[in-house]
Amino acid sequence: MLTNRSKVVVKKEMNFWERIYLPAIFGGVAVTIKHMFRRKTTVRFPEAKREISSVWRGQHVLKRDEKGAERCTACGLCAVACPAEAITMTAAERKKGEEGLYREEKYASVYEINMLRCIFCGLCEEACPKEAIFLTDRIVPTDFQRNDFVYGKDKLVEKVNERIDVSVRQTPAVTEFKKHKSLSHNR
Numbered sequence: 001m002l003t004n005r006s007k008v009v010v011k012k013e014m015n016f017w018e019r020i021y022l023p024a025i026f027g028g029v030a031v032t033i034k035h036m037f038r039r040k041t042t043v044r045f046p047e048a049k050r051e052i053s054s055v056w057r058g059q060h061v062l063k064r065d066e067k068g069a070e071r072c073t074a075c076g077l078c079a080v081a082c083p084a085e086a087i088t089m090t091a092a093e094r095k096k097g098e099e100g101l102y103r104e105e106k107y108a109s110v111y112e113i114n115m116l117r118c119i120f121c122g123l124c125e126e127a128c129p130k131e132a133i134f135l136t137d138r139i140v141p142t143d144f145q146r147n148d149f150v151y152g153k154d155k156l157v158e159k160v161n162e163r164i165d166v167s168v169r170q171t172p173a174v175t176e177f178k179k180h181k182s183l184s185h186n187r
């Protein structure tokens, strides 16, 4: 015997009630009936939607500035910060006449996030010095093919006339930080 915790297992003879199984069956049915009258913890998704937190970290958006130009400058900091290596991008130089399209001289000609890799941690949002990427309250929809979960700029960049409000993610601490222009890296 290696320890004093060993236990001798004895096969106990069943009594009359145990042998007819009826008490155990009624006990099981009673548990089922009790659960039928309890508040349900599931919802009939997608007909019914569960209320989610206002700062839920869902599908990303690549923001445009107030004039409609893409804010992302393809610096790659979000990709470096991403623990899941879900972000890839290709940088390109802005050409003359494209000032209205891209805010900075460098922009992302390709920007992709693999939603199957993403763990929605929000580190890309925190790392971005240009306030270009935010997580939103939108849920990434289901799909059938793995490739369809790689979201490109067509799905990530907000439409000029359909802006996505991310102000709710600007917590009091973030807003307070932004008041100090000397600390701002996005002047």
Ligand code: SF4
Residues within 6 Å of the ligand: 078, 081, 082, 083, 084, 085, 086, 087, 113, 117, 118, 119, 120, 121, 122, 123, 124, 125
């Ligand atoms: S939310 Fe996290 S895991 Fe998803 S892309 Fe951003 S940094 Fe990567």
Ligand code: SF4
Residues within 6 Å of the ligand: 071, 072, 073, 074, 075, 076, 077, 078, 079, 089, 127, 128, 129, 130, 131, 132, 133
């Ligand atoms: S989203 Fe932000 S951090 Fe990522 S490449 Fe663009 S500017 Fe850089």
